Amino acid sequence: MKMELGLLNSKRIGGEAVVSKQSCLSCHSPKYNDYDLPLCLVCSPWTNNGESPKSFGSLEHITLLEFIHGDNYQEIISRGMPDGDIAWKELLCSINASSIGDNGRFVNDTEEVLSLITHIQGVIDEYTEDLSRSENLALSYYSHFVDLDKSSILGDDEEKLLQFEIRNQNVTFRIVRMKGDEVPSHAYSFSKPLELHSNYYAEIVSINGSSVSFDYKDLEGCAEVLLLLEIHNRGIDDTVESYNRKCREIIDKLLSQHCELFTEESIQILPHSISILSELNRILSGKDDDLVRELLLCSLYTFENWKWIQNVLDPARVRSFQFLSQIMTDLGKRVTLYENGFSVDSLTGNRYQVNWTKFRTDHVFWFITEFFEDKSVCIEVEEEHDLPMGDILAVILLSLYDDIESSELIKTLNI
Ligand SMILES: [Zn+2]
Numbered sequence: 001m002k003m004e005l006g007l008l009n010s011k012r013i014g015g016e017a018v019v020s021k022q023s024c025l026s027c028h029s030p031k032y033n034d035y036d037l038p039l040c041l042v043c044s045p046w047t048n049n050g051e052s053p054k055s056f057g058s059l060e061h062i063t064l065l066e067f068i069h070g071d072n073y074q075e076i077i078s079r080g081m082p083d084g085d086i087a088w089k090e091l092l093c094s095i096n097a098s099s100i101g102d103n104g105r106f107v108n109d110t111e112e113v114l115s116l117i118t119h120i121q122g123v124i125d126e127y128t129e130d131l132s133r134s135e136n137l138a139l140s141y142y143s144h145f146v147d148l149d150k151s152s153i154l155g156d157d158e159e160k161l162l163q164f165e166i167r168n169q170n171v172t173f174r175i176v177r178m179k180g181d182e183v184p185s186h187a188y189s190f191s192k193p194l195e196l197h198s199n200y201y202a203e204i205v206s207i208n209g210s211s212v213s214f215d216y217k218d219l220e221g222c223a224e225v226l227l228l229l230e231i232h233n234r235g236i237d238d239t240v241e242s243y244n245r246k247c248r249e250i251i252d253k254l255l256s257q258h259c260e261l262f263t264e265e266s267i268q269i270l271p272h273s274i275s276i277l278s279e280l281n282r283i284l285s286g287k288d289d290d291l292v293r294e295l296l297l298c299s300l301y302t303f304e305n306w307k308w309i310q311n312v313l314d315p316a317r318v319r320s321f322q323f324l325s326q327i328m329t330d331l332g333k334r335v336t337l338y339e340n341g342f343s344v345d346s347l348t349g350n351r352y353q354v355n356w357t358k359f360r361t362d363h364v365f366w367f368i369t370e371f372f373e374d375k376s377v378c379i380e381v382e383e384e385h386d387l388p389m390g391d392i393l394a395v396i397l398l399s400l401y402d403d404i405e406s407s408e409l410i411k412t413l414n415i
Contacts, residue, residue, distance in 0.1 A: 022058065023065045026312045027321040027390075031329070032337060038064055038305075041337040042325045046365070046389055048308040050340060050356040056301050057260075059294040067298035068309060072098055076295070081269060081303035085220055086114055088271040092279055095299065099291045109275040116223035117273070119166065124188065124202045127162050128175055132198055161205065167226050172205040173218075185268060188219045210236040215244045216251070220272035243274070250277040258284055261300055320390025327394050331401060343371065344400050352377060352400040354393070365389070366396060 022033045026043035033040040038053050047053075056064055067073050075094055082088040089110050093103045159176045176187075178199045183189045189201040204218040205211065207225065214221035221243060228239045251270060254277070255262050261284075262270070271277055286293045302309055311317065328335045334345045341355040351371035358365075368377040379399060381392050399406040 023063060025065055025068065025309065026318065027325050028065060028318060029322065029325060031325065038301075040325075042328060042342075043312075043321050043390075045339065045341045045356040046321075046393065047312060048305075049358075052339065053305060053308065054301075056297075059297065061291045062294050062298065064298055064301065067295070068302060068313065073295070073298075076299055077302055080306070082271070083269075085117060085271045085273045085276055088276050088280070089114060091299065092276070092283070092296075095283075095292055095295045098295065099289055106275075106279055109279075110273065113220075113223050113227060113273045113275060116167075116226060117219055120171075120219055120222060121188070123164050123166075124162065124173060124175070125190065128190070128200050128202070131160060131175065132200065135198060162202070167230060169226055169229060170208050171222060171226075172207075173202045174205050175200050175202050186214055186216060186218050186221075188217070207236050207240075212236065212240050214240070216247055216267065217272040221247075224274060246274055247272060247277065250274070250281055254281055254284070261297070314388070317388045317390065320388035320394070322390070324390040324394045324397070327397060331397075334401065335397070341366070342397070344397055346401055346403040348403055350400075350403060352403075354396060354400070366393070368396070368400070 022030045022036050024030070024033055024040035024043055025038050026047050027040060029040065031040065032042050036055065036058060037044065038056050039047055044052055068077065076091065076098070079087065079091055079094070082091050089106075092106065096103050096106065158179070159174050162173045162175050164171055178189075178201060183201045184203060187201040187203040189199070202218070204214065204222055207222070207229075212222075212225070221240070224243050225236070225239050228234075228243060229236070232239065234242075251267060254270065255264070255266070271280065280296075283289075283293050283296050328337070328342070331344065336343045341353065343351055343353040345351050353369050353371055355367045355369075356365060357367040366379075368379060369375065370377055377400075379396055381387070381395050387395075
C-alpha cells in the first residue's frame with residue numbers, strides 16, 4: 001500500500017523520481033537538509049525573508065513537496081484557509097474525497113446545522129442590506145451639506161433589533177452599526193463588505209425571550225441550540241450551557257493535542273459547529289485514514305505559510321536553486337552554509353560572507369562582507385532583473401570564489 005501511494009505521488013508531480021521525505025520545497029533536493037525543515041540550508045535564507053520556516057514533521061504517506069505540486073491537491077490548496085464553518089466542511093470533504101472518496105456520513109452529520117447557519121446568515125444579510133440601503137438613501141439626500149454629521153440624519157442609535165421566527169423558535173439578533181473596524185469576536189460580520197457608508201455586525205440577544213450568550217460564535221451557536229431544542233425537551237439556559245461546554249471541550253483538546261498546529265489565536269479560525277469540530281479532531285487524532293490526516297496537516301501548513309510557499313512554485317526559480325546547490329557541491333569545503341546565507345573561501349585566500357538582507361535597492365537582496373578584514377563588498381550583477389534568485393546567487397558565488405578574475409569588475413574586492 002505504501003509503495004503504491006509513493007508511486008502515485010511521484011506521478012502526480014510530473015513524473016519526477018520519487019522524492020525523499022525531507023526534500024526541500026525550493027530545490028526539491030534532500031541534500032543540505034540536516035534539520036528536517038521544509039527548506040534546505042541553501043534555500044532557506046533566500047526564501048522566507050531571511051527567516052527559517054516552521055518545521056514540519058515527517059509524514060508517512062505524502063510529502064509536503066508532493067502536496068504543493070500535486071495536481072490532485074490544487075483544488076484543496078486553492079481554497080486557502082477556511083473562513084467559516086461552511087468553508088471548513090468543504091475543505092474536509094475535498095480532503096476526504098481525494099483519499100477515501102466517501103463523505104456520506106460527514107455530509108449527513110453536518111447538513112442540518114450548516115443549512116441552518118446559511119439560513120440565519122441569509123435573514124441577517126437581507127435585513128442589513130435593506131437597513132443600509134435606506135440609511136444610504138438618507139445620507140445621499142443630505143450629501144450636499146458640507147458638514148454632514150451621520151448621526152444627525154440616522155439618529156444616535158447605533159443598533160437595531162432583528163426578530164425572526166425559525167424552527168418554531170423566536171430569535172433576536174442585534175444589528176450594530178460599526179464605528180471603525182471593531183467587531184466582537186463572537187459576532188457575525190459580513191464576509192463580503194457592503195459598498196455602503198456604514199458596515200454592521202450582528203450579535204445574538206435572545207431565543208424565545210431568554211437572553212443568550214455564546215463562548216465562541218453566535219451564528220454557529222444559535223444554529224446548534226435550535227437543533228438541540230428540537231431534540232431535547234430542555235430549557236434554553238441548559239441547552240446553551242451544554243453547547244458551550246461541548247464546544248469548549250473539543251477546542252481545548254485540539255489546542256492541547258495539536259499545539260504545533262493551533263495557538264490561542266486559532267480559536268478564531270476554527271469551525272464552531274460540533275459536528276465539524278469533532279470531524280477535525282477525529283481526523284487529526286489519526287483514528288482511521290492516515291493519508292486524510294496527512295493531507296489535512298499539509299493543507300493547514302500550506303495555508304499558514306502561503307506567503308513564501310507560493311514563491312517556490314515557480315519552476316524557473318526551482319531550477320536556479322538546483323543550479324546554485326550544484327555549484328556549492330562542486331566547491332565542496334570552500335563553501336559554508338549558515339542561517340543567514342553562506343560564506344566562500346576564495347582562490348586568493350579571502351573569505352566572503354553573503355547574507356540575505358532586506359532589499360537595499362529594488363533588486364539587491366544580498367549583502368557581502370570580507371570576513372578577515374570586515375569590509376563590505378559591492379557586486380552588481382548584470383541583467384539582474386531577469387534572472388531568478390538562485391542564478392544571481394550562483395553568479396555572485398562564482399565571482400567571489402574566483403576573485404582574481406573578478407577583481408577587474410568588482411572594485412571593492414581586496415586582493
Ligand atoms: Zn533547497
